[in-house]
Amino acid sequence: MGGNQPIFPLGVRCVQDALDRAGHVTRLVDFVAEPEKLVELEWLGSDWDVIGFTIRNIDPIDITCGTHVDEYIAFAERVREELGRRGLDPVLVCGGPGFSLFGSTLVDRLGLDVGVIGPGEQAMLDIAKDPGSFKGRGAVIHGRRHPGFLTDTLRHPASLMAAYTNAYRAMIGVETRRKTCYQTCAYCPYAYIDGDNAGDLKPMDVLADEIRAIHRAGFRRIFFTDGIFNSELRYAKQVVELVRELALEGLTWSAYFTPKPFDDDFGEMLHGSGVEAVVVSPDSLDDTVMRNLGKSFGTQHVVRFLERSRKNDLPVKVNVVFGGPGETRESVRSSARFINENLADDELVMHVGYRVLPATALARQLGMGDDQLLYPTFYPFDLDVFNWVIQELDSRFLNPGLMMNLMAGRASARKMARARNTPVLAPAPGTTFLPLASRGSGNGCDR
Structure with missing residues (x-):
């Protein structure tokens, strides 16, 4: 596709x-x-x-x-x-x-x-x-629950592996555990998709066999598919230690991390482990919006995470999405100030607008059923967010790729239909917009 x-x-x-x-x-x-x-x-x-x-x-x-x-x-x-x-x-x-x-x-x-x-x-x-x-x-x-997850080494057919190793900088997913995500992010349906899974942790010997087979097939980049890699810090440390012990030539890895828990020992272990990117998603860097998004941490935890990463020369990516619940001119300014003062040029990954998905707090706030959300529907936000971001971010972040992303988002946002009902945490009526799902048009933003 x-x-x-x-x-x-x-x-x-x-x-x-x-x-x-x-x-x-x-x-x-x-x-x-x-x-x-x-x-x-x-x-x-x-x-x-x-x-x-x-x-x-x-x-x-x-x-x-x-x-x-x-x-x-x-x-x-x-x-x-x-x-x-x-x-x-x-x-x-x-x-x-x-x-x-x-x-x-x-x-x-x-x-x-x-x-x-x-x-x-x-x-x-x-x-x-x-x-x-x-x-x-x-x-x-x-x-x-499938008991074989704990006992069966997953080996993929050579022909299938070859089809994906041909892609530029090919990456393959590796599943290390199955546990319902403990976080309550307002936009995220992971817990719903994962279901009631108390937490099977793949044994290190099985995981080692899978990683060795992946390396032999020609892959040099793996992504640990856990919802949050370090949500259980003790097990995450075991996985990192395994990767270090395997010492497979040219192998790099990445995952989604959370700034908490993330202690000094973990930062030191990550250094030299081949981690390609330590990816965190505070999604906002304004504490009020972070609370509205259901984050289990605040900006103070992001600061400590960055300090530990800098200390250990870890490559960092920070995901920020403007336009969340309660986003205002001041909250955009607050997030931008944090970004300007704490992030390097290549560490910011930025988007505008939250796609509303079923079984999430955002869907409940909007009172929309699953069938209404099948075609792209975004949480209401003030269209001036695009201008505020450009005005508040340092020019060093406004590279061509980010500017094209902003322009494409703004063009699509202008097609949005005005929302009739505004949830409590959204901006004031008259400034909020919601793309309404068009049925069978192939594009949820056509009208």
Whole structure:
């Protein structure tokens, strides 16, 4: 899909591995490895009991206000038509993080027999054991704990690995644990997607085998896919120590971090571990807006995090998104002041506007249901935010890439329809805007 960097299909490989170990016959059709299969549907011709699809992204990452929803609907319709032409009637299943956000809505729109929210291994084992019992149900089921996560080394097919190592600066995800995120960020649906998972920690020997195999396949960059890598500091330290002990030539890694907990020992361990970027997402650097966003830390923790990072020469990336709940002229000035005084030119990653997703505090504030959020809908914010950011940030941050991002965001924001109801934490009525979902237009910001 345009607007997304190809990302190795870690989740669906976990599902396939579980099915293979249980004795099922599987085939993985990956549209990066085999792009022609997206158009040519002859792979549907075998008499499969179950065909599963995975959706990672609902929206493009790099295209403002775009959506993949209509493309997914059209593709599913083509698949159903081709199966009907061939006289085949397998159970159609869908899962994946993007799907999980809108499971109930997408099951109907895609014409599926069943949808899976959250981790899919155990659910797919149940479906494959008795496909007929799921036919025609249009049901949504929640994934649950899969014991194999703790015992089974995940080794990927060489052909699939080769398709992704060919990409420039190819990166692959590595899952070290499964635990519901403890943070309560107002915009984030991770806890909903992960489900009720008390916290399986992958044993170091299993993790080591997976990392060695990834390195042998030619990957030199890995991303630990934990929602927050250091939320359990003791285990995070074990993973970092493992990477240091493996000492694989040229291997670098990155992850999402939180400024708290982040102690001196951890900072020292990260130094020389091959960490490519220590990425934190305060999202605002104004304490009032940070509280509105549900952050479990404040600017004082970000300051201490930066001090420890500087002390250990750690590469840092700080994500800031302007336009959150309660964003005002003064809060933008406050965040910009912090950025100007504390960040180097290449350490800021900046965006404007929060995409509202189901099962989040922002969705509850707006009183919008899942079906209303399927097409891109952004939290109301004052359009002057774009001007305030440019006025308050030091010119050293206003590079061509950031300016193009701002201009594209402002152009899309001007297409937004004025919101009728303003949530309590939003700016005053008359200055707030909300893009309303257009149905079937292919772009949620058309009208």
